[in-house]
Amino acid sequence: MQYNMTREEKFMQEAIQLSQNAIDNNNGGPFGSVIVKNNIVIGRGYNKVTSTNDPTAHAEMVAIRDACKNINSFQLEDCEIYTSCEPCPMCLGAIYWARAKHIYIGNTRQDAADAGFDDAMMYGEICAPIEKRKIPMETVGRQAANKVFINWNDKEKKARY
């Protein structure tokens, strides 16, 4: 009963349609997303990991990049993001960097796990102490790396983000 839909349900419906398109067209997994500013869709994305050999091409990432390109900004202040599934940590990180204001999700991370996607495991890994993670991480050349941070802080003209 579409005439009774809220605005949020309408925008989510578009994200869900993109998720269906992604699998119909063999672009990638069943995920779609739209970015909304002042009630207008300014960016769209669907998963295209497998079709473009890009593990970062999740629906939300593609939508964020599309929206930023369309508004010529690396920030999405006052924007809502609608995504057919709860963002994985990568996508949630991107949403924070873009400084969106509100996230609407369709499926939850548990729904994603039930459908065979690793998002729930990934939250566990990323929030675990470094020494307990599956991918080992170690420090090399910290002093040399830190010198560039000092150079950055000494630089007068720079675009902060």
Next chain:
Amino acid sequence: MQYNMTREEKFMQEAIQLSQNAIDNNNGGPFGSVIVKNNIVIGRGYNKVTSTNDPTAHAEMVAIRDACKNINSFQLEDCEIYTSCEPCPMCLGAIYWARAKHIYIGNTRQDAADAGFDDAMMYGEICAPIEKRKIPMETVGRQAANKVFINWNDKEKKARY
């Protein structure tokens, strides 16, 4: 004393050089990364958030996309990632999705925070329970979204990732 460098220090040196280039050329923040497979650099990246209006264009993301493109795969199995700074949650998520085997970091997340970058805050947000995060998240249209997951699972020919 370059002649005494370990292989890891040499690869890290290249990542650090990319981080310096990023600020010298006004591409973005002081971050660089290389991806190594069988002792060969197969991907390179530096931060270009502000110069390309892309909040996802962190050094590691750019390096992962470059490496995947170069080897025609959405996986980086048996690859090492060298990054001039500990990955933020977005980049760490991408490293997990790409299934890299080892992460070498220069600066730590605390070094990043000291240089004015929000990575430490972001780990706090992403690992916090949903209701305690700064960006609100709510569920809309879960049933319709979930139908597409069912369609995905019913689909016979599909590329999993």
